[in-house]
Amino acid sequence: MAFLNTKPNIDRPDDFYAELLSAHDGLNSDESQDYNTRLLLILANHVGDRDVLSQALAAASQKRE
Amino acid sequence: MLQERYQLAYKLYPxxxxxxQDQDTPVRHPVVVLGGGPIGVATALDxxxxxxxVxxxxxxxxxxMGSRAICFAKRALEIADRYGCGKPMLDKGVVWNLGKVFHKEEKVFEFNLLxxxxxEFPAFINLQQPYFEQFMIERVRDLQKDGVPIEIRGGNRxxxxxVKDDHIVLEIMTPEGPYKLEADWLIGCDGASxxxxxxxxxDFTGKVFQDSFLIADIRMKADFPTERWFWFEPTHGSGASTLxxxxxxxxxxxxxQIGWDVDRKEEMKEENIRRRLDAFLGDSVQYDMVWSSIYTFQCKRMEQFRHGRVIFAGDAAHQVSPFGARGANSxxxxxxxxxWKLGMVIKGxxxxxxxxxxxxxxxxGADENILNSTRSTDFITPKSDVxxxxxxxxxxLSKDYEFARPLVNSGRLSLPCTYDGSPLNSAxxxxxxxxxxxxxxCPDAPLGDTFLLPMLGNEFTLLTINADAPDTLEESGVQVKRVALSASDDKTGALKERYLGDNDSAVYLIRPDQHVAARRPSFDETHFRAAIRRATGQE
Known part of the structure; x- marks a missing residue:
């Protein structure tokens, strides 16, 4: 089974963060949420592996006390 | 006639x-520097x-007064060391390596800068700005005793x-009235305003951030660890972030971090500052208040730093938000x-x-600093809901998943920029x-009992590692000295790792500011003569 990589894996993380933020420039709250959802589906398709996707779904649902 | 714009910590140049002031015609000086802060005094030292x-x-x-710029990075210390005042700064400063990041009620992770x-110098030290300035002025006083031509005139506004064709005329006010001076070159180091x-x-344009920070310097005898704590959305309710x-x-x-619409007068009352501090530190911690201030911040720069014979440096030329300590360091x-450039121009x-x-x-360099500090600011004070x-x-995510930690941005440490694409570089x-x-x-490297950087700088240097070259070289009026090193000087292998890589030998042409101008596996006279001309604007 493939495993979800949770180690740092993004080259130049500050550049990525800035690019992600700028993608939201000029969008209102609903548009931003739509954008994020589309982005999520695009990335999920790129990952493809069902085991990895299940682990990612679990990782994102943090239990906040 | 002269009004104090701020309180003094030390009167150093009364x-x-x-x-x-008693001459009929204005006296001409080669260089006049406006501003006796850290950047002005450093200019005088150089x-x-x-x-x-000067x-x-x-x-x-x-x-x-006030600690203000408290974080001095390696490169600023190396520069101060070239001027002869880096060691006292290092001796006085505090070094920390452990940082902790908190979010709401819990610590999400900690990091060791390793x-x-x-x-020779650490990645940075924490040191109150008045000490930094004082050590530089002490250095000026020592050099003056040796006849170094630096003069500092306080009470001169x-x-x-x-601005004339080949000089600048200054009208100056003193406690004893006005006088005039002329300068061949005028350097503006007179701060952000x-x-x-x-x-x-x-012009001075850029971005103003809609937030403000309350600084409190406190003295605690308590056993508090030497760590940096950055708290996002602290539950102690003292602000949107606390450092x-x-x-x-x-x-x-x-x-x-206390927000944009604040009543400054109210926030600055000691009881209100103590209320925030007590909430943050807990009621049992005893402390004295030393200094406090409220600041807002912006990222701005001049379109050009050089305007003929008037040249700007430091905050006068560019201003950044404080995250990442890029103000005084840059x-x-x-x-x-x-x-060195102005020195060579003046000497012909x-x-x-x-x-x-x-x-x-x-x-x-300024654009790189503004980019980094803007990103930190956007992280610390998010400007939109998304x-x-x-x-x-x-x-x-950073609490459980390591991948998210590099994305947490509470300030990226000031690193010197590489002048990629500079017209002074040879391929x-x-x-x-x-x-x-x-x-x-040039990165430092250990050489037995000493270090590499003190051997470089002040003038053009040919650094040879396992390579031959003449001991001196003169090209178009520029004197170049040689520093010869070999594998036997490099006990730790750091020199090889930093300067040779896969090569067995190398020759570097290094500028007076310890930046690399050219490099080659071996000495070639034609190549390096051209590189010297290029690095001095003669090609």
């Missing part, structure tokens, strides 16, 4: 009447050590500036860059156009390590 008479004017008579071995820039009507930093003398800096790099060793490379290189949602998601003919490519600041 007003004294100068003979210039030029004075080259034997160029006069510093300041409307105040010493160093301003600095690279084999450097420049009220008007007239630069009166000089305003008098000449130059805790150690300084020398048992002093701690606490920064509270100002020191301005001086490092400008000093290089054409005036060499100074345009100061403009190119330091604007490159930006805050993203920021908080990163913080939540890389070595293919060695990327960190020492032409344009790079």
């Amino acid at each position: 007003y004294e009447r100068s003979a210039d 030029l004075g050590r080259q034997g160029i008479p 006069l510093v004017l300041d409307d105040h008579e010493g160093v301003g 600095p690279e071995e084999g450097h 420049v009220d008007s500036v007239t 630069s009166p000089l820039r305003n008098m000449l009507g130059y 805790l930093h150690k300084q020398p003398d048992d002093i701690w800096r606490v920064d509270f 100002g020191m790099q301005d001086v490092d860059n400008l000093g 060793q290089a054409p005036e156009t060499l100074l345009d490379s100061y403009n190119t290189e330091r604007i490159h 930006s805050k949602v993203l920021r908080n998601a990163v913080l939540q 890389d003919a070595l293919g060695g390590p990327a960190r020492t490519r032409p344009g790079s600041p």
